[in-house]
Amino acid sequence: MTDTALQALTDRIQQARAERTPLAIRGGGTKDFYGGVPSGEPFDVTALRGISSYEPSELVVSARCGTPLDELESALAEQGQCLPFEPPRFKAGGTVGGMVAAGLAGPSRAAAGGVRDYVLGATLLNGRGELLSFGGQVMKNVAGYDVSRVLAGSLGTLGVICEVSLKVLPVAPATATLRFALNQADALARLQRWGGEPLPLNASAWRSDRLLMRLRGARAAVDAAIERMGGDLVEPVQAIDFWHGLREHSDDYFNAAQRAIASGSGAALWRLSVPVTAPPLALAGEQLIEWGGAQRWLCSTLPAAQVRDAAARVGGHATLFRAADKSAGVFTPLKPPLDRIHRELKKAFDPHAVFNPGRMYPGL
Numbered sequence: 001m002t003d004t005a006l007q008a009l010t011d012r013i014q015q016a017r018a019e020r021t022p023l024a025i026r027g028g029g030t031k032d033f034y035g036g037v038p039s040g041e042p043f044d045v046t047a048l049r050g051i052s053s054y055e056p057s058e059l060v061v062s063a064r065c066g067t068p069l070d071e072l073e074s075a076l077a078e079q080g081q082c083l084p085f086e087p088p089r090f091k092a093g094g095t096v097g098g099m100v101a102a103g104l105a106g107p108s109r110a111a112a113g114g115v116r117d118y119v120l121g122a123t124l125l126n127g128r129g130e131l132l133s134f135g136g137q138v139m140k141n142v143a144g145y146d147v148s149r150v151l152a153g154s155l156g157t158l159g160v161i162c163e164v165s166l167k168v169l170p171v172a173p174a175t176a177t178l179r180f181a182l183n184q185a186d187a188l189a190r191l192q193r194w195g196g197e198p199l200p201l202n203a204s205a206w207r208s209d210r211l212l213m214r215l216r217g218a219r220a221a222v223d224a225a226i227e228r229m230g231g232d233l234v235e236p237v238q239a240i241d242f243w244h245g246l247r248e249h250s251d252d253y254f255n256a257a258q259r260a261i262a263s264g265s266g267a268a269l270w271r272l273s274v275p276v277t278a279p280p281l282a283l284a285g286e287q288l289i290e291w292g293g294a295q296r297w298l299c300s301t302l303p304a305a306q307v308r309d310a311a312a313r314v315g316g317h318a319t320l321f322r323a324a325d326k327s328a329g330v331f332t333p334l335k336p337p338l339d340r341i342h343r344e345l346k347k348a349f350d351p352h353a354v355f356n357p358g359r360m361y362p363g364l
Helices: 003-019 069-078 096-102 184-195 219-229 236-248 252-262 304-313 336-349
Strands: 023-026 041-044 051-055 060-064 119-125 131-135 160-167 174-181 201-207 210-217 268-273 286-290 295-300 317-323
Touching: 003 023, 003 041, 003 119, 003 160, 051 069, 060 069, 060 096, 069 096, 096 160, 174 219, 174 236, 184 201, 184 210, 184 286, 201 236, 210 219, 210 236, 252 268, 252 286, 252 295, 252 317, 268 304, 304 317
Parallel strands: 023 041
Antiparallel strands: 051 060, 060 160, 119 131, 119 160, 174 210, 201 210, 201 286, 268 295, 268 317, 286 295
């Protein structure tokens, strides 16, 4: 790791700690919209940049937090490998540190796993300016608490993620996308049925009575699934564009949602996490369903309490993903035991509340 860059970050943390000045950790800034509104002095960490080690034969790569995500994925692609959870960038400039801190994954999440499933180890600058190391660079590491995975989705509230080691996988040899004309109830029923069958399912997306399924795996397995499932085969170029738009939130659904939010209509984009067995949710607004039915996007002007209550009734929760007004809280309020765990973790890693105040919950 670059000693000069690391020392500069450490010195700034020590100063902020002494002065009780909060810091807003910033990499590429591509996910500033996510979570609570950033507050505190901008704390640029992009000087910690570069792939520090990569062993293609071991399926492990280590990269510093300021490394552009594009740079990392290009290096993996040269070796026929990838980050199978398809982390979204949303726009140019996304970094490895931001990817882990946000903990967001793309269309393949239900089949391939999420960010934390691929984090093997990490180094962290805590609120005292101490460099801590967790995990390692091997796929089987069970010593102590798995703190490195706790960092995934922590939105920088525990410290500066300086470097991470990630498991990577080979690119699948075959991919195909099938399209079906189905209403929401029929699509969910079909997804549940297929989910219990030995099919190479990699991603799914339903909107406006159209279900798309992406298959990935060995050529023989993909060809057999195409014959078994039926539907219309989507042209490869068209399929690539569709899944890329879904991953980066640049397709028609998310563009329309952002326009509705910007219009001042009171619309918000919600991300509902529910069991795959949950029935269609009778909520006013435009919906898009991913992850075999487990992730349901909703663009709506409904009150936050109504959306959250609907998700809770089927055993899920709702996140206010994009909105002009976040006064209702971005994440579902925690029950007392979980709230206590969050606050104790914060106290242990950042006792003076230096990092990213309010990005997850008020007062955290």
